[in-house]
Amino acid sequence: MGLTPEDVERLDSIIKRGRPYHRGDHLYRGGDKFHSLRVITSGSVKTYSPNEDGGEQVLGFHLPGELIGLDAIQDDNHTCSAIALETTAVCEIPFSQLESLSSIMPSLQHQMYRLLSREIGQDTEMLTLLGKKSAEERLATFLLSSSERFKQRGFSASDFFLSMSRHEIGNYLGLAVETVSRLFTRFQDENLLHVERKHVQLLDIPRLYEIVQGADRAKPSQSRI
Amino acid sequence: MGLTPEDVERLDSIIKRGRPYHRGDHLYRGGDKFHSLRVITSGSVKTYSPNEDGGEQVLGFHLPGELIGLDAIQDDNHTCSAIALETTAVCEIPFSQLESLSSIMPSLQHQMYRLLSREIGQDTEMLTLLGKKSAEERLATFLLSSSERFKQRGFSASDFFLSMSRHEIGNYLGLAVETVSRLFTRFQDENLLHVERKHVQLLDIPRLYEIVQGADRAKPSQSRI
DNA sequence: AGAAGTTCTTGATCCGGATCAAGTTCTTTT
DNA sequence: AAAAGAACTTGATCCGGATCAAGAACTTCT
Numbered sequence: 001m002g003l004t005p006e007d008v009e010r011l012d013s014i015i016k017r018g019r020p021y022h023r024g025d026h027l028y029r030g031g032d033k034f035h036s037l038r039v040i041t042s043g044s045v046k047t048y049s050p051n052e053d054g055g056e057q058v059l060g061f062h063l064p065g066e067l068i069g070l071d072a073i074q075d076d077n078h079t080c081s082a083i084a085l086e087t088t089a090v091c092e093i094p095f096s097q098l099e100s101l102s103s104i105m106p107s108l109q110h111q112m113y114r115l116l117s118r119e120i121g122q123d124t125e126m127l128t129l130l131g132k133k134s135a136e137e138r139l140a141t142f143l144l145s146s147s148e149r150f151k152q153r154g155f156s157a158s159d160f161f162l163s164m165s166r167h168e169i170g171n172y173l174g175l176a177v178e179t180v181s182r183l184f185t186r187f188q189d190e191n192l193l194h195v196e197r198k199h200v201q202l203l204d205i206p207r208l209y210e211i212v213q214g215a216d217r218a219k220p221s222q223s224r225i
Numbered sequence: 226m227g228l229t230p231e232d233v234e235r236l237d238s239i240i241k242r243g244r245p246y247h248r249g250d251h252l253y254r255g256g257d258k259f260h261s262l263r264v265i266t267s268g269s270v271k272t273y274s275p276n277e278d279g280g281e282q283v284l285g286f287h288l289p290g291e292l293i294g295l296d297a298i299q300d301d302n303h304t305c306s307a308i309a310l311e312t313t314a315v316c317e318i319p320f321s322q323l324e325s326l327s328s329i330m331p332s333l334q335h336q337m338y339r340l341l342s343r344e345i346g347q348d349t350e351m352l353t354l355l356g357k358k359s360a361e362e363r364l365a366t367f368l369l370s371s372s373e374r375f376k377q378r379g380f381s382a383s384d385f386f387l388s389m390s391r392h393e394i395g396n397y398l399g400l401a402v403e404t405v406s407r408l409f410t411r412f413q414d415e416n417l418l419h420v421e422r423k424h425v426q427l428l429d430i431p432r433l434y435e436i437v438q439g440a441d442r443a444k445p446s447q448s449r450i
Numbered sequence: 451a452g453a454a455g456t457t458c459t460t461g462a463t464c465c466g467g468a469t470c471a472a473g474t475t476c477t478t479t480t
Numbered sequence: 481a482a483a484a485g486a487a488c489t490t491g492a493t494c495c496g497g498a499t500c501a502a503g504a505a506c507t508t509c510t
Contacts, residue, residue: 073342116341117298123348130355131399174356
């Protein structure tokens with residue numbers, strides 16, 4: 001991602017491979033002292049912010065190759081919690097060392113700025129999702145985003161396992177569990193997908209993209225006369 | 226903010242003071258080439274992302290001292306638009322120069338990382354707001370956040386003018402204009418505030434904080450037996 | 451294997467806030 | 481100052497999705 005092989009080697013020298021986590025183990029909790037960013041190497045992770053009254057807001061689901069902990073640089077404390085959704089391996093990158101290294105490696109510094117900026121961009125997309133989209137659009141967006149991310153990692157874009165529960169999907173999308181469940185059923189009835197428990201097969205990806213765009217809402221279409 | 230006076234001087238040397246913008250002028254639009262971050266020095270700005278079907282999602286309102294454009298570092302293009310809500314002055318900080326400078330000034334680099342991380346943290350707070358809070362909690366949160374930001378800048382925390390319209394507040398909070406209007410009326414009836422057009426006076430800030438916390442919801446209280 | 455606890459699904463009902471509809475006040479234009 | 485157009489408020493109605501309730505499928509524990 002824009003680094004020379006020797007850059008990568010130097011970066012590699014500060015990375016620590018941690019022990020694997022099991023389903024339900026916390027990688028860190030909100031309030032913990034921040035010292036390392038983490039890259040997921042296998043498995044999957046949920047980040048969430050525990051809110052005052054016992055509930056939680058799921059902030060994201062993270063797959064291999066993704067970096068988590070960027071929100072904690074702010075004030076040296078984790079502002080949210082991260083928990084393994086299945087057996088998961090991560091690498092730790094001590095932030096102070098990364099910072100020193102980026103000081104003498106402009107390409108790394110540039111990459112860090114881009115990474116942080118990308119995170120902001122993703123969050124703002126999510127704001128639009130939660131602020132303006134219907135339940136149906138939200139779930140379709142979630143499924144296609146999952147699909148794209150699996151594809152990027154060399155897995156099937158149309159046949160995958162979701163490691164999180166319906167409850168967690170609902171929480172993430174700002175919907176009740178029941179709504180998520182009903183939508184899965186409806187999407188299946190409409191032959192958009194086939195779902196059985198955590199196993200999802202997308203059958204009509206183009207149509208799902210139409211739904212994401214808000215097709216069959218207010219303005220029935222923008223192409224056809 | 227953690228920089229020595231000489232650091233500040235060096236930073237100052239790359240800052241360009243731009244001409245003032247008038248109400249309705251764009252500072253930049255989504256898709257524009259990114260070259261500079263901008264610090265608002267007076268006035269106020271709305272950022273928003275124009276979404277496919279003509280509508281828009283308001284992403285934030287920005288006051289003097291705040292930095293905008295961090296989302297554009299990602300891929301050298303602005304991903305959202307920024308428009309002046311009133312007569313507004315900004316400073317431009319060419320990003321490539323800032324990047325070079327931060328390479329030789331570790332304190333500046335550190336500050337940049339923190340700034341980017343803070344932005345992420347603010348976005349995730351907003352995700353919780355849009356994902357879980359009622360209309361009443363959203364507006365109370367918005368009012369108190371405005372209050373705190375005015376206070377920080379040396380203005381009154383309880384008596385201020387909002388430069389954005391009801392429509393824009395609603396869009397930002399994921400609510401219809403009518404809901405925002407009704408809530409202002411209700412808050413006034415309950416003596417929480419006095420509002421006249423854009424002029425807001427907060428009369429019972431502690432009670433507003435209780436509302437933000439989700440008081441008088443599900444669990445009636447957490448203290449009283 | 452049986453018991454107990456989860457997670458998921460499905461149905462019935464309810465409600466917060468959207469939408470629709472008008473009227474009012476403020477602002478801008480001429 | 482009159483006219484036109486925004487912005488805001490208020491009322492009436494509607495609906496998407498939450499909540500409540502119960503059963504079914506799956507998992508985990510003993």
